[in-house]
Amino acid sequence: MYKRVFSIAVIAACVFLYMIPAFCQExxxxxxxxAFPKHERPAAVFAHDAHNEKAGIEDCAVCHHVWEDGKIxxxxxxxDQKCSDCHAVKPEAGKTGLRNAYHKLCTDCHVKEENGPVSCAGCHPKSGAAPAEH
Ligand code: HEC
Ligand code: HEC
Ligand code: HEC
Ligand code: HEC
Structure with missing residues (x-):
């Protein structure tokens, strides 16, 4: 009985979450x-859940980090926060700006893993990935 109520609650929660695009990383x-006032490049390819599964990344904080006293x-x-909540397009001195934040996070790992695109066109294909939905 409890199990059944629980699954209904879970299904209801999922349906509910589906209705709020802001929470559907899949x-x-x-x-x-x-946050960028204008875009010089087409959208970057990033299929959130499929990417993380293929790359074998289980810890969300690999990308969605929290910093304190200069350390993760x-x-x-x-x-639950956007990169741009903490990374300004025009950062204060010594802080990581939004564009660098993306490039460092994404490209550094691809270089380190020797896997995943590292060229501009590899991530920002001319054909243009479908615009993100937020
Ligand atoms: C490889 C990096 C990476 C990993 C790992 C990752 N995410 Fe994300 N996620 C992103 C990026 C980039 C965005 C877009 C952020 C933005 O728009 O500021 C995002 C957005 C989101 C959003 C917001 C969706 C929206 O529409 O605004 C949620 C929720 C989320 N991720 C949850 C998770 C959870 C839960 C995990 C772990 C299971 C996870 N992410 C792992 C990179 C990652
Ligand atoms: C809650 C605030 C917060 C969020 C959200 C956040 N960051 Fe950060 N991030 C920081 C702080 C603080 C630092 C350290 C100071 C700095 O470099 O600006 C940092 C540093 C970084 C660095 C530099 C790491 C290094 O070793 O020098 C990168 C790259 C980065 N963030 C990328 C991202 C990306 C991409 C996202 C979105 C997926 C993101 N951050 C979301 C707070 C945040
Ligand atoms: C912690 C490591 C790591 C981070 C961070 C990371 N990637 Fe990747 N990425 C990988 C690996 C590993 C692959 C190769 C996966 C495979 O196909 O085996 C990959 C593959 C890709 C691919 C090829 C297509 C695909 O989905 O397999 C794209 C595009 C990509 N990454 C974009 C990004 C973007 C954009 C970001 C930043 C928001 C990012 N990645 C952050 C490790 C990472
Ligand atoms: C590993 C993937 C990756 C690679 C490689 C990469 N980018 Fe990006 N780039 C991103 C992501 C993710 C964003 C943030 C999403 C967006 O475009 O708004 C971004 C944002 C940008 C922006 C700011 C937004 C805009 O369109 O004006 C510029 C400019 C940019 N990239 C240029 C480049 C150039 C030039 C290169 C090659 C030297 C390059 N990128 C390589 C992933 C990548």
Missing amino acids: DITSLLDP VEGESSE
Whole structure:
């Protein structure tokens, strides 16, 4: 009985979450961050869930990090926030700007893993990934 109520609650929660696009990371197939006042490049390819599965990344905080005193805080994550909430397009001195934040996070790992695109066109294909839905 409890189990049944629980699954109904879970299904209801999922249906509910589906109705709020802002929380559906599985719907993300590309990134075109609206925080940039204008875009020089087409959207970057990034199929959120499929990418992370293929790349074998289980810890959300690998990308959605929390920092304190100049270090990443272990065991905490910030997936409820946008990169642009913490990374300004025009950062203060010594802070990582939004464009660098994306490039460092994405490209550094591809270089380190020797896997995943590292060229401009590899991530920002001319054909243009479908615009992100946020
Ligand atoms: C490889 C990097 C990466 C990993 C790993 C990752 N994410 Fe994300 N995620 C992103 C990026 C980039 C965005 C877009 C952020 C933005 O728009 O500021 C995003 C967006 C989101 C969003 C917001 C969706 C929206 O429409 O605004 C949620 C929720 C989310 N991720 C949850 C998760 C969860 C939960 C995990 C772990 C299971 C996870 N992410 C792992 C990179 C990652
Ligand atoms: C809750 C705030 C917060 C969020 C959300 C956040 N960051 Fe950060 N991030 C920081 C802080 C603080 C630093 C350290 C100071 C700095 O470099 O600006 C940092 C540093 C970085 C660095 C530099 C790392 C290094 O070793 O120098 C990169 C790259 C980065 N963030 C990328 C991202 C990306 C991409 C996202 C979105 C997926 C994101 N961050 C979301 C707060 C945040
Ligand atoms: C922690 C490591 C890591 C981070 C961070 C990361 N990637 Fe990847 N990425 C990979 C690996 C590994 C692959 C190769 C996966 C495979 O196909 O085996 C990959 C593959 C890709 C591909 C090829 C297509 C695909 O989905 O397999 C694209 C496009 C891509 N990454 C974009 C991004 C973008 C954009 C970001 C930043 C928002 C990012 N990646 C962050 C590790 C990472
Ligand atoms: C590993 C993937 C990756 C690679 C390689 C990459 N980018 Fe990006 N880039 C991104 C992501 C993700 C964003 C943030 C989403 C967006 O485009 O709004 C971004 C944002 C940008 C932006 C700011 C937004 C805009 O369109 O004006 C510029 C400019 C840019 N990239 C240029 C380049 C250039 C030039 C290169 C090659 C030297 C390059 N990128 C290589 C993933 C990548």
